[in-house]
Amino acid sequence: xxxxxFTPDLELNELSPDEAFATLGxxxxxxxxxxxxxxxxxxxxxxxxxxxxxxxxxxxxxxxDIDDNGKFNYHLSKLAPHFxxxxxxxxxxxxxxxxxxxxxxxxxGTGRLDFSRELDESCPLCGxxxxxxxxxxxxxxxxxxxxxxFGDQAPAGTxxxxxxxxxxxxxxxxxxxxxTGLYRCALDITYLMYGICRExxxxxxxxxxxxxxxxxxxxxxxxxxxxxxxxxADMKCDTCGFAKRLPVEMFATGLVLATELTGNxxxxxxxxxxxEAIELLQNSVETDVSxxxxxxxxxIEVDTTVFTLTLDDEMNIVEFDREPRxxxxxx
Ligand SMILES: [Zn+2]
Ligand SMILES: [Zn+2]
Ligand SMILES: [Zn+2]
Numbered sequence: 001x002x003x004x005x006f007t008p009d010l011e012l013n014e015l016s017p018d019e020a021f022a023t024l025g026x027x028x029x030x031x032x033x034x035x036x037x038x039x040x041x042x043x044x045x046x047x048x049x050x051x052x053x054x055x056x057x058x059x060x061x062x063x064x065d066i067d068d069n070g071k072f073n074y075h076l077s078k079l080a081p082h083f084x085x086x087x088x089x090x091x092x093x094x095x096x097x098x099x100x101x102x103x104x105x106x107x108x109g110t111g112r113l114d115f116s117r118e119l120d121e122s123c124p125l126c127g128x129x130x131x132x133x134x135x136x137x138x139x140x141x142x143x144x145x146x147x148x149x150f151g152d153q154a155p156a157g158t159x160x161x162x163x164x165x166x167x168x169x170x171x172x173x174x175x176x177x178x179x180t181g182l183y184r185c186a187l188d189i190t191y192l193m194y195g196i197c198r199e200x201x202x203x204x205x206x207x208x209x210x211x212x213x214x215x216x217x218x219x220x221x222x223x224x225x226x227x228x229x230x231x232x233a234d235m236k237c238d239t240c241g242f243a244k245r246l247p248v249e250m251f252a253t254g255l256v257l258a259t260e261l262t263g264n265x266x267x268x269x270x271x272x273x274x275x276e277a278i279e280l281l282q283n284s285v286e287t288d289v290s291x292x293x294x295x296x297x298x299x300i301e302v303d304t305t306v307f308t309l310t311l312d313d314e315m316n317i318v319e320f321d322r323e324p325r326x327x328x329x330x331x
Pocket of ligand 2: 211212213214215222223224225226227229230
């Protein structure tokens with residue numbers, strides 16, 4: 001039986017990460033990707049077929065501005081077929097080439113950004129002022145007074161921290177960027193909880209650690225584990241290394257927030273805001289740990305619904321339930 005392929009007649013051997021880095025580690029080749037991306041960016045579809053408009057060889061060479069045919073051919077041939085596809089009419093990016101171009105665009109800003117500022121909300125932990133900052137692709141909300149939610153696992157005062165592409169700030173103010181960051185974070189967590197890497201579709205390995213002698217006093221993190229939360233989970237992609245280390249409560253609330261938001265298309269992703277998500281984490285989550293085998297049970301109240309989740313020592317979801325809150329049921 002014949003195989004259906006997007007690009008028939010093409011022999012593609014797999015490229016190792018080292019080979020991919022070596023192929024792309026050249027200015028001329030990255031410039032070829034840039035020019036082809038610009039040319040293709042006007043097309044609406046991320047078309048998998050060769051039936052999209054291409055850039056003719058001579059036009060591409062003029063744009064790259066290299067007179068030496070041999071040199072130009074050499075670099076172009078290195079990019080094909082993995083990142084660039086040759087057709088009868090010229091050249092275009094492959095799906096992998098487009099993904100490289102999109103990654104470069106995502107991490108590029110529009111120059112200087114004056115983004116950091118104090119928020120109207122106060123710290124859900126201590127009531128002090130909170131500020132939002134953006135630095136090195138990280139969007140962060142931090143309390144100006146207390147140690148924050150993460151103890152020694154994040155910079156002092158951190159209440160919310162998420163990786164956020166610079167390009168996503170150019171059309172959003174601080175509040176919108178935070179809501180978007182929270183939503184992306186909840187979706188990242190959902191992917192991880194289902195064992196899938198959002199970056200590369202790889203498989204996730206997870207482990208849970210419990211602080212057996214956990215003590216939090218006077219609002220200070222535990223002396224033994226250095227954080228306010230006794231149960232932490234590490235989730236990491238086996239392939240690309242995308243990873244999160246968070247208290248299990250954050251994984252559970254992230255999953256529930258994403259479930260709620262995607263299950264209710266009429267909800268605005270601007271709700272809940274970061275401070276509401278922290279309130280939810282602080283006041284509406286109950287955690288229970290049992291050993292042999294390790295089970296972490298969480299109960300989370302969101303509006304009129306109670307979510308219950310039981311996780312094992314590898315963050316597998318052993319049980320997931322949603323029920324109306326008994327005290328809000330109207331008979
Ligand atoms: Zn605080
Ligand atoms: Zn502890
Ligand atoms: Zn990955």
